[in-house]
Amino acid sequence: MSASTDSIDEAGRAVPGVERQFDGGRNGEPKPAAGGPPRVSAATLGIPLAYLAVTVFGIWWIDIRPAAVAAGLGDIGRLLQRMVPPTTGPVPALLTLTLETLWIALAGTGLAAIASVFLAAAASRHFTGPRAVRWLAQGIIIxxxxxxxxxxxILFVRIFGLGPLAGALAIAFHSVGMIGKMMSDVFEEQVPAPHEAIAAVGANRMQNFVSTTLTRALPAAASLVIYRLDINVRASAVLGLVGAGGIGVALQTAIGSLNYRRAAGIILAIVVLLLILELIAYLVQRAVAEHADEHTESRLFAPGKEASTPGWNRSRLMRTGAGAAAACLFLFSLGQLSVNSARLGQAWGNATALLAGFVPPVFTQDILLGIFESVIMAFTATFFGVLIGLVIAVLSTRHLVTFAPLAFTLRGLVVFVRGIPDIxxxxxxxAALGLGPFAGFLALTISCTALASKFFTDSLQNVDPAPIRALEATGANRVQIFVSGVWPQFVPSFIGNSLFTSDxxxxxxxxxxxxxxxxVGFLLDESVATLHYQQTAGILIGLIVVVVALESVARWARRKVI
Known part of the structure; x- marks a missing residue:
């Protein structure tokens, strides 16, 4: 992976460039079979057909009917009318909860980044220590x-009690999986020559890692951590729903008391916070990251007067200042987590009781049915989200529609929709339609549409323009240009990003x-609240198995398609 921030996408890993998306092809073109047309892999046809089959079943399972959708839209419209005009309630209280949300995200992201350095180093295939350590690190990441x-x-609230400490630890533990995986990929993709040279002069393993692997990975790692912070602010905004602090507490209170106007104001506050932080993250990424081109390498220091002495330049000063500011913010955020000795003293006993209660895990028919329903909801929502997102992406790029105001409006709408968390x-x-999977399906469809449209728009903007120009020279219309010049290049990204959206x-x-x-979320929350930890363990194991299986399918598809 390059140190460029452009290689970091919302998929949590590097999105291959167009030129790498087909085995043996150039500029995104499929490698042709000898004496015949380009070969279409089984994954290219099989994965969309599998999505279609699951969606047909999901339409029946969730009871998605045109009449139900029309009635639901009417109910949602009436609820939205009750949310206008939005109000915020006491502004100081809302501001305090908003800042608490920010501190939770900063503290959790910082803890995850520190832990991920060690886990990624141990999980990398270049790790020369005991194999058991590598397996353990990989298992923790997964x-x-x-x-x-x-x-x-939910689990940390049970261990540490209500408040932001549980939220920060929840953010940290989940973020370790993504940051650790990505850092491990960055470490593995580095050329081995500097590592071998340092080892040859007698440096120990730690000296070698810090002076070669870690320093060269810092630009990409910084971009990754900044991007993860953006995700974590979105996540921490709703942790208050389960008592883990932040602005979600106010949102849950407002909806629970049917104060929909205040709920709307809180949602708008969350969106504004997320949009501001997304802009800041983008600007910081540009400031701290080094972009390598084909003639230069990303490097941490500028040349000094002597070969053995690193020098200072504007880029290094900015990175150093940004690093110092980030460290100060992280330390300050840790101090806002309401940590006290009494809570920490009780935490060990609570954690021991929780983990002891996990054994043996229990798998009931209700658990399997709940996980099955979650899978059906996710795949059905992905199917509709990908279709709608593809339409938005096509209308947002110049390859088919050249009306700039439409593209700008659609992109702004997607940014706004993405600013509202799924939950x-x-x-x-x-609140509008009542309990059940239909409400969850609609929520996931909106989320999948916004996510897929962003992925697809970014991919369509980066396709090779040469086939497009050639088709334009022959007088082809916009539809012909898209079908023949854009779509063949876009297929690998379409498959890969659709799978990640499902994930x-x-x-x-x-x-x-x-x-x-x-x-299955209701069963999970209920099992923790009623201390049925064996059922909790069964649900968690089931979710891990399903997620790992989906990731395995995604890896297979990428090998076949990308």
Whole structure:
């Protein structure tokens, strides 16, 4: 992976460039079979057909009918009318909760970044220590990535009690999975020559890692951590729904008391906070990251007067200042987590009781049915979200539609929709439509549409323009240009990003039941609240198995398609 921030996408890992998306092809073109047309892999046809089959079943299971959708839209419209005009209530109280949300995200992201350095180093295939350590590190990364942050929040509230400490730890544990996996990939993709040179002069393992692997990975790692912070602010905004602090507490109180106008004001406050932080994250990424081109390498220091002495330049000063500011913010955020000795003293006993209660895990028919419903909701929502997102992406790029105001409006709408967490949509739909998977399906469909449209728009903007220009020179119309010049290049990204959208939807569907929107989340919340930890363990194991299985399918598909 390059140190460029452009290689970091919302998929949590590097999204291959167009030129790498087909085995043996150039500029995104499929490698042709000898004497015949380009070969279409089984994954290219099989994965869309599998989605279609699951969606047909999901339409029946969730009871998605045109009449029900029309009636639901009417109910949602009436609820939205009750939310206008939005009010915020006491502004100081709302501001305090908003800042608490920010401190939870900063503290959790910082803790995850520190832990991920060690886990990624141990999980990398270049690790020369005991194999058992590598397996343990890989296992921790897999498990923490599979369990959503809201589920971690439920468990940590049980261990540490209500408040922001549980929220920060939930953010940290879940983020370790993504940051650790990505850092491990960055470490593995580095050329081995500097590592071998340092080892040859007698440096020990730690000296070698710090002076070669870690320093060269810092630009990409900084971009990754900044991006993860953006995700974590979105996640921490709703942790208050399970008592883990932040602005979600106010949102739950407002909806629970049917004060929908205040709920709307809180949702708008969350969106504004997320949009501001997204802009700040983008600007900081540009400031701290080094972009390598084909003639230069990303490097941490400028040349000094002597070869052995690193020098200072504007870029290094900015990075140093940004690093110092980030460290100060992280330390300050840790001080805002309401940590006290009494809580920490009780935590060990609570954690021991919780973990002891996990054995043996219990798998009931209700658990299997809940996980099954979560999977059906996720895949059905992904299918509709991908279709709608593809339409939005096509209308947002110049390859088919050249009306700039339309593209700008659609992109702004997607940014706004992405600013609202999934579970907030679920809360609104449950309030309007009642309990059940239909509300969860609608919430996930909106989320999948916004996510897929962003992925697809970014991919369509980066396709090779040469085939497009050639078709334009022959007088082809816009539809012909898209079908023949754009779509063949876009297929690998379409498949890969659709799979990743499913992965995220599955994680979210597992927690929407907490607010009554179907799936296994209700059972999970209930099992923790009633101290049925064996059932909790069974649910967590089931979710991990399903998520790991989906990731395995995604890896297979990428090998076949990308």
């Amino acid at each position: 498990v923490t990535r599979a369990v959503p942050s809201l589920i971690f929040a 907030v949509y679920a809360l609104i739909f449950v 995220l939807a599955l994680r979210e569907s597992a927690v929407l039941g907490i607010v009554g929107a179907g799936g």
